[in-house]
Amino acid sequence: MLVLGIETSCDETAAALVDDTRAIRGELVASQLDEHRKFGGVVPEVAARAHLDLLDAIVREVMQRAGLTFADLDVVAATGGPGLIGGVLVGVTTAKAIALAAGKKFVAVNHLEAHALTARLTDDVQFPYLLLLVSGGHCQLLVVEGVGQYRRWGTTIDDAAGEAFDKSAKLLGLGYPGGPALEAAAKLGDPTRFPLPRSMVGKPGCDFSFSGLKTAVRTAIEKAGAHDLPDLAASAQAAIAEQLADRTARAAKRFTQEYPAGKQLVVAGGVAANATVRARLAAVAAKHGLDFVAPPPRLCTDNATMVAWAGLERARLNMFDGLDFAPRPRWPLDATAPKVAFAGVKA
The missing domain is CATH 3.30.420.40 (ATPase, nucleotide binding domain)
Structure with a gap:
């Protein structure tokens, strides 16, 4: 075919x-x-x-x-x-x-x-698997049971993770597209410098929220100088990655209990190209005994x-x-x- x-x-x-x-x-x-x-x-x-x-x-x-x-x-x-x-x-x-x-x-x-379904093309992943779908317009945790068969366990209640990357980058004056620009700037910064919010970390369920991060970045910029921008970029990236990891960890625990035949945690969408996000998710998968699968960035x-x-x-x-x-x-x-x-x- x-x-x-x-x-x-x-x-x-x-x-x-x-x-x-x-x-x-x-x-x-x-x-x-x-x-x-x-x-x-x-x-x-x-x-x-x-x-x-x-x-x-x-x-x-x-x-x-x-x-x-x-x-x-x-x-x-x-x-x-x-x-x-x-x-x-x-x-x-x-x-x-x-x-x-x-x-x-x-x-x-x-x-x-x-x-x-991209992971089934690149890695021959078998159903069922846990999926974090994370992009500029979407942020969801789903169980993929088959073609056309999905169970959504979590979604964003406001902004998507990719939107948080893009908006933070715009506030920092890093240009467009924001996600790759913020990731590049973050390589030069200290991710612990600014205590930016992780809105849903530690809370029940698997939903996400990123709107507060944008406000916190704007407030931090008003008090910071140009030399602080790499640290702000790194801190914003760390806040996003930590929330994604925390929510995914909750879903992974549930997945291993309800779907014992499932063996993979898959990440897909534009934000899946971010190296920091991938590293945090790979650690989550390992902790819960799942194989981590991320398609090539392209x-x-x-x-x-x-x-x-x-x-x-x-x-x-x-x-x-x-x-x-x-x-x-x-x-x-x-x-x-x-x-x-x-x-x-x-x-």
Whole structure:
């Protein structure tokens, strides 16, 4: 089985080819960093227009590099949500057009599921496993029981961890994208210098909260000098990593009790590329007798390889979608989990 994957949910325009031997037959990602840097963040309309300009050429280049045509495909998969709806529309429409013209099956992939299943492509992880899905827009702890089968044990009640990285970096004047910039600055600093809050550490449950960190960083900056910025960056990174480790440890303890057949703790999403976060999570996994699995950094950030793989996983189970599929700005993995609004108010 050969699958073409398309990813346009945020500010990366990407296409990739993956087959059922786990071979990546081709992949290409076009970043929009330069377009959004002057705004200090992603502008949805700018992103959608860039996807529209870039996607056809990227798909064509990936197919040509692999020496394949659309006739060689079995499935066309695209991120169907969640994400910036303008960009998602571009990717889904392109994928539908290819599927219709070539007479191929179409799969609409949940972007979060694409992250969740990446470890099965890279490390052949078996179900069930515990997953920390951590990115700019999402921060969740889930049990992955199978394709399309998720149990959410924790989520953020306000900001996501990646958002905390980005906002802290912006306050510190470190530029965009904030996460990598803050990590680089933190290498030069003392993570114990500023006692920044770890809002949920030690509390019951597996939920997260990062909004207080942003306020504390702003307050610290008002009292600090330029020479303190590396220490502030290191302290912010340490606060985020400690909360992620604490919440994950609680989930790992529960996971080993309720899922004795489960052997892995997996981290996925853009924040999974952070070395400090990885080290803290690896220690949590070891303490609870779990193998720690983190995909390569290039497959943690948004990419089409994960979309193609998720499409392949669903296609194996005949989980195809019609060409009437409607893109979704929101698409929870666990539809039975309670909805969480800002300030921790459960809807």
